[in-house]
Amino acid sequence: MTTAAEKEFLLFTDPYKKFGEKILLKISHTLRVKDLCVDIAKSLNMNQDDVELSALCGLLHDIGRFEQWKRYGTYNDSQSVDHGDLGAELLKERDLINAFSMTNHNTILNAVKNHNKYRVPQTLDDRDKLFTDVTRDADKIDILYLFAEGFLTSRLHGAAISESVYQSLMKQENICTRAIKTKADVVAFHLAFVFDLNSTRSFEIVKENDYVDKMIDRSMGETTNAELKTQLENLRKHIDRYVADKTRR
Numbered sequence: 001m002t003t004a005a006e007k008e009f010l011l012f013t014d015p016y017k018k019f020g021e022k023i024l025l026k027i028s029h030t031l032r033v034k035d036l037c038v039d040i041a042k043s044l045n046m047n048q049d050d051v052e053l054s055a056l057c058g059l060l061h062d063i064g065r066f067e068q069w070k071r072y073g074t075y076n077d078s079q080s081v082d083h084g085d086l087g088a089e090l091l092k093e094r095d096l097i098n099a100f101s102m103t104n105h106n107t108i109l110n111a112v113k114n115h116n117k118y119r120v121p122q123t124l125d126d127r128d129k130l131f132t133d134v135t136r137d138a139d140k141i142d143i144l145y146l147f148a149e150g151f152l153t154s155r156l157h158g159a160a161i162s163e164s165v166y167q168s169l170m171k172q173e174n175i176c177t178r179a180i181k182t183k184a185d186v187v188a189f190h191l192a193f194v195f196d197l198n199s200t201r202s203f204e205i206v207k208e209n210d211y212v213d214k215m216i217d218r219s220m221g222e223t224t225n226a227e228l229k230t231q232l233e234n235l236r237k238h239i240d241r242y243v244a245d246k247t248r249r
């Protein structure tokens with residue numbers, strides 16, 4: 001990883017630090033995502049230039065978050081702006097992207113813009129899709145880590161997982177944010193990240209770190225709702241089997 005790009009990132013984020021803890025959390029998330037991108041890129045036998053490009057996509061994926069927090073005081077895209085779109089716009093408009101790289105602009109912009117989309121647009125060419133997929137995987141793995149270790153929580157109370165959301169998970173489908181109705185759906189939404197992972201290495205990281213089981217254990221401890229407990233145990237078995245299949249070589 002080029003330390004020059006990392007320095008540039010820290011220079012960019014520095015003025016936002018006055019907005020507090022939430023900004024620092026995004027900086028640390030970004031640095032972990034960058035490392036995960038390197039891990040995944042190496043597992044795909046990318047050459048050194050492409051490993052560095054993957055690292056750069058990870059480093060820039062949430063560049064829109066800082067301006068989002070400054071302008072709207074929230075990280076909730078539906079209440080403010082799509083932070084992937086905003087990030088790509090900022091990189092282009094402010095000519096910021098040149099500070100990080102003089103080449104591969106489209107690949108970087110596509111990874112930033114599409115890292116948070118429900119689906120990757122089919123219009124991306126194979127190379128741009130590859131770097132977008134690496135970035136999406138790394139981002140999702142770090143969010144699973146944050147939930148598994150209790151840094152993010154959904155504060156479960158009351159309602160179980162909505163039937164339509166539960167059925168989507170059982171069909172191994174990604175959940176659309178519009179489908180979220182209950183706090184338990186938020187947990188389900190994040191568990192479903194597993195179904196959107198691409199690389200074998202990504203599944204290995206999830207398995208090695210027990211992210212799914214840890215997330216489910218935490219949720220079980222937060223609820224007394226019997227229906228939800230049953231749903232979570234069913235999902236545990238279902239997702240563990242899916243991850244086991246994806247890591248079987």
Ligand SMILES: [Fe+2]
Nearest residue numbers: 061062115116
């Ligand atoms: Fe993001």
